[in-house]
Structures are given as C-alpha cells and as structure tokens.
Amino acid sequence: MxxxxxxxxxxxxxxxxxxxxxxxxxxxxxxxxxxxxxGAEIGEGGITLIAPEIAENGNTVPIEVDAPGxxxxxxxxxxxxxxxxxxxxxxxxxGAQQASTRIRLAGTQDVLAVAQMADGTFVQARQEVKVxxxxxxx
Amino acid sequence: xxxGVTPRIRVPRDAxxxxxxxxxxxxxxxxxxxxxxxxxxxxxxRSIINRFTCDFNGENVIDVTLEPAISTNPFxxxxxxxPESGTFExxxxxxxxxxxxxxxxxxxx
Numbered sequence: 001m002x003x004x005x006x007x008x009x010x011x012x013x014x015x016x017x018x019x020x021x022x023x024x025x026x027x028x029x030x031x032x033x034x035x036x037x038x039g040a041e042i043g044e045g046g047i048t049l050i051a052p053e054i055a056e057n058g059n060t061v062p063i064e065v066d067a068p069g070x071x072x073x074x075x076x077x078x079x080x081x082x083x084x085x086x087x088x089x090x091x092x093x094x095g096a097q098q099a100s101t102r103i104r105l106a107g108t109q110d111v112l113a114v115a116q117m118a119d120g121t122f123v124q125a126r127q128e129v130k131v132x133x134x135x136x137x138x
Numbered sequence: 139x140x141x142g143v144t145p146r147i148r149v150p151r152d153a154x155x156x157x158x159x160x161x162x163x164x165x166x167x168x169x170x171x172x173x174x175x176x177x178x179x180x181x182x183x184r185s186i187i188n189r190f191t192c193d194f195n196g197e198n199v200i201d202v203t204l205e206p207a208i209s210t211n212p213f214x215x216x217x218x219x220x221p222e223s224g225t226f227e228x229x230x231x232x233x234x235x236x237x238x239x240x241x242x243x244x245x246x247x
Contacts, residue, residue, distance in 0.1 A: 059209060059210070060209040060210070061209075077207050080207055081173055082173075082205065082206060082207065083207075084205040084207065085205055085207040085208065086202055086203055086204050086205055086207070086208055087202065087203040088200060088201075088202050088216075089200065089201040089202070089203075090199075090200055091193075091197065091198025091199050091200060091201060092197055092198060093194050093197050093198065093199045093218055093219050093220075093221075094199050094200055094216065094217060094218060094219070095158030095159065095217035095218050095219040096158060096217040098216065098217055099200065099202070099214065099215065099216040100214075100215045100216075101208060101209075101212065101213055101214050101215070102208070102209040102212070102213050103207050103208055103209060104171070104206075104207045104208070104209055105207075
C-alpha cells in the first residue's frame, strides 16, 4: 500500500485533530458539590489550590489546598470516572487549614476545591492540569 | 489486603508550646481503584484506604476521607498545633476493615 501526498496530509490532519480534543467525561461533579454544600451559593477567593500546570504522570499529581478559616475542604477531579478525590476535615488542633497529597487524574482536566468556612459559607478554586499520561488504567 | 502495609510518619522531635508544626505521613498501600482490569478483562475489585485520622492527646487534628483518586502509597502533609507534650495518634482505615495505627511522641518546651 502506497501513500499519496494527499493521503499523508489527510492522515496528519486527523491525528492532530484527535490530539487537540481534550479528554472530557461529564460525570456527576455538580451532584458531589451539591451534596457537600447543601445547595448553598459558592463564592470565590479565600482558598488556594496549588496543582502543576502540566503533569507528566497522571498517577501521582501533587496538589495542595489552603483555605484559612475553613472547617473542611472537598477536592474533585472533574474529568475522572468518579470525580471525588477526598475531603479534609480540620479538627480543633489543626495549625493551618492546609494539606497536601498526591492524586490520580485520568486526563487533562480541571481540579476543583470547595471549602466550607467556619461561618458556613463556601468558596471554591479551580486549576487546570494538563496530563500527559492518564492515571486510571484501562 | 494487609501484607506490606507500613506507615511512615515524620513529626519534629520537639517544639515550643503553641507552635504550628508540619506532619508528613506516607503509608505503603496499592490503593486499587476498582477501575482497572486484569489480563482477562475482569475488573480488579476496589481496595483502598478510605479514611485517615490524626489525633493529639485525644483531640482531633485532621480527618481525611480518601477516594479511589488518591495515588498509590497515599501521602498526606498537614499542620498541627502542639499546646503541650504528648502523643500523636495516626489511624488509617482500610476497605477490608483493617485499621493501621501508629503513634509519635513530641516534647514541648
């Protein structure tokens, strides 16, 4: 089988297009957030989510959440088959409402952190992470 | 699954009263997500640590709910206030009902 110049170009364009379309799974992110907040409004600011812009390996992506004055922080990976990542509940002896861990990401997606403040309000932060190799197996 | 699970914890040996210290913990555990398939196409059942707690002299420092999206060998870093000398108690709760515990002492001057 021989490739003509036209075939080669078409093939190259197809590959480039497939690579450009990001991996997206619309799972029940909203449901998880609603279960955490009880339908309350979510503000911005007062919470920091630190995640790498580009993660080479989706199996261990270091993240850090920091929300001074929070009682608990919910972390969601919006593009994972199951979006929930974890919930940090801070007790009376926690020195700062800050925690870091390593998470799995199935592909390029937004990581979302929602914090419940001591006064009952909610704030959120979002950070996009580009993942080179996904971390959910197949 | 209970073989080869070893918790590793780093807590400063001493601190001043009321100081905020950083605690790092890591426990070796495969954290099988329940999403993967083996060679025959069967789903490997989920087996993860679903909860981690840290207490100091009986008072709670942090209580974390872990989901399958936490990486193999879950690593956690957090801050704690130490009002007096005492003992940190750490507990990891496995899906199969096992609880792995460890303690660390700290001297407060």
